[in-house]
Amino acid sequence: MFKRISKTACAAAAFAAVTLTGASAETRITYKSAKAGSSYYQMAVEIAEALKKGTDGEFSVTVEESQGSVQNVMEVRARGADYVFTTPPALVGAAQNASGPFEGKGSDKFAEIRALFPIPSLTMHFVVAESAGASKIEDLAGKTVLLGKGSFGASEGEKYLELFGIKDQVEIADAELSNAVAALKNGQIDAFVTAGSWPAPNVIEAAASVGVDVLSLTEEQIAETKRTKITIPAGTYTGQDEDIVTTSLPVVAYTTTAMDDDTAYQLTTTFWEQKEAMGGNAPWWNGVDTALMANITGKLHPGAVRYYEEAGVELGEAQK
Template sequence: MIIKRKNILAAASVAAMVVTLGSQAQAQQRYTVGSLAEGTTPFIVNTAWANAINKYMPGHKVTVSAVGAATKHAILVAQGKMDFSMYAPIQYRLLYKQIGPYKKITNGPELTEKISQLFSYPIGQYHVVVYESSGIKSFADIKGKKVFLGPPAGVATRNTKLIIDAMTGYQPGKDFVQVKMGWGAAAQAFQDRKIDVWITVTTSPSPSVSQLTLSNKIRLLSLDESKFDHPSWKKYISQPGRNMATIDPGAYGPNMVNTEPVLVTGAVVGLAVRSDMDEDLVYNMMRAFWDHQEDAHAMASFMAKTINLENAVESLAHPVHPGALRFYKEKGIKLNIMKLSK
């Protein structure tokens, strides 16, 4: 009888533990942040955001999802099916006007109010990468080649089409083969030499590009300033958040064969959140991230120049989440919020 009683007490103790653990699991709040592929600037920033919340806000768990295009992630956030995503100023304008990748949307203005910005940051530059052995030395040489422009329904693809048209007059499907796949699959396909030209948007030096140069000689294609009067270039560069930069020929070590600075273009993007997320919760998340931004800086050599409060408010566009506004107010940071509906 004593043995049976001990067994009963032990079983009860285990059951109580299971119930307790189950309750803790149920109490943990889970969130998803949509991201571009591993190795890109948004992936590193979004991972840093997730790490900060997971570390400094017990009971809250953020998971990074690098599946699909940023244009789709924004719709999922607006629909309440995703909690955070990368969000660029141009996405707001395209969604509001229901054009480009959002041309099939019928309630664009309504959806834009359901996505709120938290902070902005420079996504980096468009790296147009080729292997030295390909013989491709300029945009003109991509004729007849297999080219990855970006995910089929993404804003990046819209932009790279404009850039290539301005530089060469080439059109996908007519002058070159457009490779249609996601960011991660394209990076792998380029490593496997199944495509000739790989375009990725990332800060220099990029981890994914640096990995390539460990055993391969590569070239970055430079923009031609003489083509900047082209209508497609003017259409591209007039979008909000565009910028110009140069990449030093030594940025990726001796296996980068460029001998002169590479003229490139880039953009500013941001992290967005569901507009209906609780103000106090978002405020605490902002504090968890920004009060420990040194954790983010440790993730990559370029992160200190990418993640800082100066960049955070550089390209904020309406609407900005009330929790973020409260955070910036407490920090004494003045905001100049863009209105992009026009």
């Protein structure tokens, strides 16, 4: 009887060991970014595929649709060690200070948020038909401009028109941003404003089919916006012979201290190792480099810090 029980116990123990080994071979990650159909949701899918490929299937990433960055941060309160999400660094700061959209909604969990790596920034594009003859943002006075509705680009574009004193001199088109290229083609508008990772698909289409100028801002104007300066290299769009200097809203992939250091290290390492291949399939990844690390204003996950120190990437003391 004793021998039979021992054999059964041994068999059960062996099965459990195999099961645990199999489970440990796959690290499950939930990645929450943006609305389905958006460029940032597509980026999430690309990251999920890159992590799976780069770890030979060790990482299994589930991409979740999101209603926006504020929701992504708020969900930190109920999520565990497998949670990765994207948001601008400024929103993390707001959450940790219980300010802005997080006023009255503070949580100790927000103090545990840690950065992993930057992803393409939301980049402002002021796109003008060549026939409109505009070379600077002040030249939009007297023109019809499509801003769209309810997006970061729409609110930011309206803010800039007011900041630079031409809001009352611009006719704002009552149309959705999805109609921008068609409206530009048929002469209904002179320009449109869009914010997204570069190269932006709607700007690529407009540049190739209509011929456009994408306006640069001056250093003084960029300072006035209080946004982050970014340069879109010459040649990014058809007919673009010079760099475009504009503004951006940095976006970063985050997790929390609940994630163990080794997982954060492997996530960060695999992202950077796969970035070049990702850029070959989706050019917006080519705009991501370690220079964007300076835009991360809060702390990095210790596992990510290990990667950057090994890679020789200089970090600020506040990031460690």
